[in-house]
Amino acid sequence: MSANFLTHQHSPVANTPAAISSDRVSGAFVSRSSRRSYWIIMAILLLLSALATLGLLAYKNPMPFGSERFWIVAQRRTSAVTAMGIVAVSQAVATVAFQTVTNNRIITPSIMGFQSLYTAIHTATIYFFGASGLIASRNLEMFIIQLVLMILLSLALYSWLLTGKNANMHAMLLIGIIVGGGLGSVSTFMQRMLTPSEFDILTARLFGSVNNAEAEYYPIAIPLVVASTALIYLNSRNLNVLGLGREVSQNLGVNHRRHSLIVLVLVAVLMAVSTALVGPMTFLGFLVAVLAYQWADTFDHRYIMPMAALIAYMVLTVAYFLMQHVFYAQGVVSIVIELVGGIVFLMMILKKGRL
Amino acid sequence: MIRLDNVAKRYGSDVSIGPVNLQIPAGGITALVGPNGAGKSTLLTMIGRLLDIDEGAIHIANFDVASTKSEDLAKIVSILRQENHFVTKLTVRQLVGFGRFPYSKGRLTAEDETIISRYIDFLNLGELENRYLDQLSGGQRQRAYVAMVLAQETDYVLLDEPLNNLDIAHSVQMMKHLKEAATALGRTIVVVLHDINFAARYADYICAVKDGKIAVLDTVENVMHDELLTEIFNTPITVIDGPDGAIACYH
Known part of the structure; x- marks a missing residue:
């Protein structure tokens, strides 16, 4: 058929050969200047991230630079920076992939009940075992239990609601929110019965903070994040199609249900690792995804996801550096990120008038 | 040829479509017409495998769907639904480029680029190719979607109400493009239309659907008759001779 049409003398298409020139290409970027600005923004982000990382590792290091003791101090600080890297990558990649698969740029995967489960687990621990129980539970086994519980919760939701005959993504999201709300109420109920001192300890734990992370978690956390991120990234071209919705993807031969399910499972792993490692980071993923869509200015996930991850890392490292060395208030970093992030987000929306 | 054998779809106990036995001939434009809720779009989406069938089988060019x-x-087959909302920001060219996905899997070759350019020009979108979809008018956007499914270079193209929300001029223009795609490019186009007169003017065959069953599938001349149309559309229709063939009067 197509060969026939190519040789067709009176084809309206064959009459316009001049229009088909080599400079008409459809890349991920609209123009050369938008490609250039992508890489310039990436370079700036990289530079800021590198500076903040260096600052976190070396600033106010009491030992002379390069000495053996300097590296011992730096190594101790590396643990927190590693946590920032893990959280940045998992939150950014999970949020972008989740928003694409659900075709919705307003929600984040945290609404699937990860945070509420985290809160419920910690509240239950202190409720049943007391403050010493909560402190003693800060170990590898507890980390793995949290991971498994969170992944199981999301798998149950997915397999129940996405594989049946009446698969419905929005019903699944709604039920995720309801389950999260239910867990939240149970946690609030238990919190009411705690003594003030126990409640104080619990509250400190429930703020997302990289200081919650322990180096012994990394041998599990890092491979999980690397593998999930790699699988999602290798799926970028399919994600681009999934972003066009179920019907268009199906038309283009992409099995929407299967690919969505794979991506959602990987998103669950990433969110579980991040939440179990440092606690809730409600706004971070959302903020960096919005910024990445704006700054990357492309539909192509191969470019959006690295930028989102880099923005997340930059935001975390710069925020921690400022909080530790300028404002001396490192405990409240997640609050500050959400405050600043919220303001930046509102400015962005009001300026551009759309998501 | 598109062949439907005893195809049925059930929505609850009282609403159902089929069983439908139908052979849509290869080549030309076949218009699916009928009253609201007759099942035109449902049939089309089942042929385009966007909706699973409950019973029967559908074959397109001897491939079981x-x-x-x-x-x-x-x-082999491409389908365009009437509602298309993307959260991603795309230019016309990027959208049409997605039509090459079945072949390139996202890695566009030089040949793909030539094909993309060809269909952009085919639908007169050359000057708009680097505009974002949200900067286009409804008619232009509709053309961009059609360019995408044509760029898929499938022998069979299914379009669900492509004239929806288009004014008279854009509707005529769109039908001319489709006619051209059928004759010059040799595509088989199945299109859901609401306006029987557009079907009569541009289609080669008219397939009327009523209450989930096929009322008739025949050439335009054989379908454009008072009694037949009156019965299908539940409203008195008189067919008169117009400048370009039969016209149904029903206002």
Whole structure:
């Protein structure tokens, strides 16, 4: 058929050969200047991230630079920076992939009940075992239990609601929110019965903070994040199609249900690792995804996801550096990120008038 | 040829479509017409494997729609639904480029680029190709979507109400493009239309659907008759001779 049409003398298409020139290409970027600005923004982000990382590792290091003791101090600080890297990558990649698969740029995967489960687990621990129980539970086994519980919760939701005959993504999201709300109420109920001192300890734990992370978690956390991120990234071209919705993807031969399910499972792993490692980071993923869509200015996930991850890392490292060395208030970093992030987000929306 | 054998779809106990036996001939434009809720779009989406069938079988060019791999079918049949909302920001050219996905899997070759350019020009979108979809008018956007499914270079193209929300001029223009795609490019186009007169003027065959069953599938001349149309559309219709063939009067 197509060969026939190519040789067709009176084809309206064959009459316009001049229009088909080599400079008409459809890349991920609209123009050369938008490609250039992508890489310039990436370079700036990289530079800021590198500076903040260096600052976190070396600033106010009491030992002379390069000495053996300097590296011992730096190594101790590396643990927190590693946590920032893990959280940045998992939150950014999970949020972008989740928003694409659900075709919705307003929600984040945290609404699937990860945070509420985290809160419920910690509240239950202190409720049943007391403050010493909560402190003693800060170990590898507890980390793995949290991971498994969170992944199981999301798998149950997915397999129940996405594989049946009446698969419905929005019903699944709604039920995720309801389950999260239910867990939240149970946690609030238990919190009411705690003594003030126990409640104080619990509250400190429930703020997302990289200081919650322990180096012994990394041998599990890092491979999980690397593998999930790699699988999602290798799926970028399919994600681009999934972003066009179920019907268009199906038309283009992409099995929407299967690919969505794979991506959602990987998103669950990433969110579980991040939440179990440092606690809730409600706004971070959302903020960096919005910024990445704006700054990357492309539909192509191969470019959006690295930028989102880099923005997340930059935001975390710069925020921690400022909080530790300028404002001396490192405990409240997640609050500050959400405050600043919220303001930046509102400015962005009001300026551009759309998501 | 598109062949439907005893195809049925059930929505609850009282609403159902089929069983439908139908052979849509290869080549030309076949218009699916009928009253609201007759099942035109449902039939089209089942042929385009966007909706699973409950009973029966659908074959497109001897490929069983249910068992052929979706990525292989994407090179045989393409389908465009009437509502398309993307959260991603795309230019016309990027959108049409997605039409090449079944072949390139996202890695566009020089040949793909030539084909993309060809269909952009085919639908007169050359000057708009680097505009974002949200900067286009409804008619232009509709053309961009059609360019995408044409760029898929499938022998069979299914379009669900492509004239929806288009004014008279854009509707005529769109039908001319489709006619051209059928004659010059040799495509088989199945299109859901609401206006029987557009079907009469541009289609080669008219397939009327009523209450989930096929009322008639025949050439335009054989369908354009008072009694037949009156019965199908539940409203008195008189067919008169117009400058370009039969015209149905029903206002």
